Amino acid sequence: MAIFVNEHTKVIVQGLTGGQGKFHGLRNRAYGTKVVAGVTPGKGGQDVEGIPVFDSVADAVKATGADASFVAVPPKAAPAAILEAAAAGVGFVVCITEGIPAQDEARVYATLKRDYPRTRLLGPNCPGIISPGRCNIGITAGEIAHEPTPGGKNVGIVSRSGTLTYQALFELKQQGIGVTTCVGIGGDPVPGTSFVDCLAEFQKDPETSAILMIGEIGGSAEEEAAEFIKANVTKPMSAYIAGVTAPAGKKMGHAGAIVSGGKGTAQGKMDALRAAGVKVGANPTEAGQLMAQIIASLG
Amino acid sequence: MDLFEYQGKQYFAKFGIPVSAGDVAHTVDEAIAIAERVGYPVVVKAQVQVGGRGKAGGIKLANDKAEVQTHATNILGMDIKGHVVKRVWVECASDIAEEYYASFTLDRAAKQHLLMLSAQGGVDIEEVAAKDPTAIVKLHVNPIVGIDAAVAKKAAADARIPAKAQDGVADILVKLYDCFVKGDCDLAEINPLILKPTGEVHALDAKVSLDGNALFRHPEWEAFRATEELDDRERLAREKDLQYIGLDGSVGIIANGAGLAMSTLDVVNQVGGKAANFLDIGGGANAELMTAALEVINFDTKVKSIFINIFGGITRGEEVAKGIVEAMRRVELRAPIVIRLDGTNADQGRAILAEAGIPSSKLMSKPTMLEAARAAVDIANGKVG
Ligand SMILES: Nc1ncnc2c1ncn2[C@@H]1O[C@H](COP(=O)(O)OP(=O)(O)OP(=O)(O)O)[C@@H](O)[C@H]1O
Numbered sequence: 001m002a003i004f005v006n007e008h009t010k011v012i013v014q015g016l017t018g019g020q021g022k023f024h025g026l027r028n029r030a031y032g033t034k035v036v037a038g039v040t041p042g043k044g045g046q047d048v049e050g051i052p053v054f055d056s057v058a059d060a061v062k063a064t065g066a067d068a069s070f071v072a073v074p075p076k077a078a079p080a081a082i083l084e085a086a087a088a089g090v091g092f093v094v095c096i097t098e099g100i101p102a103q104d105e106a107r108v109y110a111t112l113k114r115d116y117p118r119t120r121l122l123g124p125n126c127p128g129i130i131s132p133g134r135c136n137i138g139i140t141a142g143e144i145a146h147e148p149t150p151g152g153k154n155v156g157i158v159s160r161s162g163t164l165t166y167q168a169l170f171e172l173k174q175q176g177i178g179v180t181t182c183v184g185i186g187g188d189p190v191p192g193t194s195f196v197d198c199l200a201e202f203q204k205d206p207e208t209s210a211i212l213m214i215g216e217i218g219g220s221a222e223e224e225a226a227e228f229i230k231a232n233v234t235k236p237m238s239a240y241i242a243g244v245t246a247p248a249g250k251k252m253g254h255a256g257a258i259v260s261g262g263k264g265t266a267q268g269k270m271d272a273l274r275a276a277g278v279k280v281g282a283n284p285t286e287a288g289q290l291m292a293q294i295i296a297s298l299g
Numbered sequence: 300m301d302l303f304e305y306q307g308k309q310y311f312a313k314f315g316i317p318v319s320a321g322d323v324a325h326t327v328d329e330a331i332a333i334a335e336r337v338g339y340p341v342v343v344k345a346q347v348q349v350g351g352r353g354k355a356g357g358i359k360l361a362n363d364k365a366e367v368q369t370h371a372t373n374i375l376g377m378d379i380k381g382h383v384v385k386r387v388w389v390e391c392a393s394d395i396a397e398e399y400y401a402s403f404t405l406d407r408a409a410k411q412h413l414l415m416l417s418a419q420g421g422v423d424i425e426e427v428a429a430k431d432p433t434a435i436v437k438l439h440v441n442p443i444v445g446i447d448a449a450v451a452k453k454a455a456a457d458a459r460i461p462a463k464a465q466d467g468v469a470d471i472l473v474k475l476y477d478c479f480v481k482g483d484c485d486l487a488e489i490n491p492l493i494l495k496p497t498g499e500v501h502a503l504d505a506k507v508s509l510d511g512n513a514l515f516r517h518p519e520w521e522a523f524r525a526t527e528e529l530d531d532r533e534r535l536a537r538e539k540d541l542q543y544i545g546l547d548g549s550v551g552i553i554a555n556g557a558g559l560a561m562s563t564l565d566v567v568n569q570v571g572g573k574a575a576n577f578l579d580i581g582g583g584a585n586a587e588l589m590t591a592a593l594e595v596i597n598f599d600t601k602v603k604s605i606f607i608n609i610f611g612g613i614t615r616g617e618e619v620a621k622g623i624v625e626a627m628r629r630v631e632l633r634a635p636i637v638i639r640l641d642g643t644n645a646d647q648g649r650a651i652l653a654e655a656g657i658p659s660s661k662l663m664s665k666p667t668m669l670e671a672a673r674a675a676v677d678i679a680n681g682k683v684g
């Protein structure tokens with residue numbers, strides 16, 4: 001098992017004929033992911049190295065039975081692309097696009113909730129998701145991920161930052177620990193999928209024995225995760241929070257201070273996670289080592 | 300991108316929000332000329348991108364030319380919480396009956412817009428929030444529904460804004476929301492929103508923060524970018540399209556990805572060093588980008604060592620290595636580089652660096668982030684060995 005995506009997931013790439021879409025879509029296919037179609041309006045009927053291209057997501061879904069989409073289109077076009085996938089009934093949409101205006105993200109999120117509650121969006125501005133050995137959607141280099149050990153103790157990873165997601169995969173590989181699924185939720189203000197969504201899935205997944213979480217300063221997603229962990233997560237966890245020494249963001253209005261009430265600092269996040277029973281490392285390597293200790297103690 | 304008050308007011312005015320007549324001055328003479336034009340009494344206001352200007356003495360009422368002269372002289376050049384005042388905004392003074400607070404932001408936790416409204420606005424709003432949270436009404440606004448006059452008026456009533464001011468406040472709230480959404484703001488805040496003795500409601504301050512991602516649909520923002528407060532290093536980085544924030548330590552940092560760059564700062568700090576900067580070169584660590592990054596770091600005379608921390612995902616190790624070798628050919632560096640290179644094709648990358656024949660006094664490679672951080676900090680702290 002894995003969460004969200006596995007060996008059966010059929011993926012379409014929106015923007016397959018563009019630079020990013022082609023590069024990553026083909027890499028994902030080379031990894032073994034079932035990349036069944038591409039979508040580029042006006043280019044239906046063409047193909048990209050054998051992958052058929054359709055004019056619309058609806059056409060692509062009808063022809064291939066795809067159940068996931070990889071949105072690799074520029075910021076201006078991404079909001080409409082996400083909603084098009086949802087309207088076509090795609091259940092899992094991964095959007096790697098960086099630079100979408102926050103107002104657009106908020107509208108997309110609200111529209112998905114209201115009109116397409118069965119569609120899950122991962123991202124935007126995320127590295128994607130990999131269930132090692134089974135499915136890789138996004139920009140993660142598959143070779144840095146350790147496949148889960150059948151019958152062994154395997155770890156689920158959830159991370160807010162791109163390169164630190166790779167770093168986390170790498171740390172676990174160094175420790176010889178298998179990964180069920182690694183989800184990069186992205187660092188934008190309105191992520192489609194939150195830490196809590198992923199933690200809930202990992203908690204349910206019988207193949208996942210422990211969870212590694214990588215957070216960073218800003219917002220309150222880690223604090224919300226900590227509350228959820230306290231109440232709902234019984235699997236052992238380690239974590240790392242980036243940004244203890246990050247320059248304080250310029251704060252000019254009062255709204256931030258009134259809303260956050262002290263949340264958002266790396267220290268506050270680490271304290272909240274520790275209070276929820278999570279082992280917190282001072283750097284990514286330490287978080288990986290803590291995870292190795294957890295796995296060893298599980299026997 | 301944060302705006303100065305005067306820019307925020309210009310932005311508000313586009314959406315029909317009433318603001319005071321005024322103009323911006325860089326010199327005392329300009330300030331006097333504006334005051335003579337708009338008519339006394341005026342208020343001379345320091346333009347810095349930080350709150351609490353009034354409490355810091357950066358906002359003064361002037362009844363005549365002599366007072367404008369005195370206040371503008373004092374305020375121009377004043378240091379407010381580390382921000383030096385380069386301009387003042389001179390505007391008509393208003394008679395104030397009451398001061399309210401109003402803002403729209405995104406509530407990331409709720410994934411909705413958030414209106415905050417209080418009848419107790421003014422310079423003490425944060426204390427009000429801390430002492431009596433119920434004095435601030437918080438109302439979530441669904442981004443695909445928005446806010447209309449009726450909902451806004453109800454919020455005003457809930458905030459115990461007196462009946463006579465509710466329609467005026469509601470009208471401004473609807474316009475402020477319009478500005479927040481169509482104007483692509485991260486924050487649109489009015490504190491104080493005043494009630495005049497004559498019954499009109501009016502914005503006396505403007506705190507606006509714009510969402511940089513929306514720049515593509517706001518060509519008019521270019522004017523705001525021109526006044527952004529950047530130091531020389533940041534200006535150079537901006538020219539070269541790099542994500543750079545200047546700090547005051549001695550270890551120059553280059554990393555790929557914002558998370559890894561933050562993590563690099565943390566690790567440098569953990570081993571007793573201080574970072575000179577935050578610099579994220581993103582995904583493409585080619586020779587052009589590496590050269591640009593090293594030029595920016597090299598510009599900083601405080602830098603004693605340079606820590607390049609790269610984790611190759613899509614970025615391949617050999618490309619990074621070639622980029623560094625090429626960049627070192629182009630830029631004469633003032634400080635040695637310590638590099639940690641991991642991920643895709645890292646072995647090839649390290650081999651390229653080793654074969655380039657660069658002396659270890661100029662470039663050394665370390666296998667882990669921690670070891671590299673220690674080496675870079677040792678050099679920066681003068682403990683070479
Ligand atoms: N044009 C004006 N006429 C009369 N009084 C004014 C005027 N502008 C400002 N003031 C007074 O000065 C106070 C502080 O001004 P303002 O809110 O613009 O700056 P500030 O101190 O930086 O605000 P904040 O504390 O919200 O950051 C206001 O609350 C108001 O009482």
Ligand SMILES: [Mg+2]
Pocket residue numbers: 421422490491504
């Ligand atoms: Mg104010």
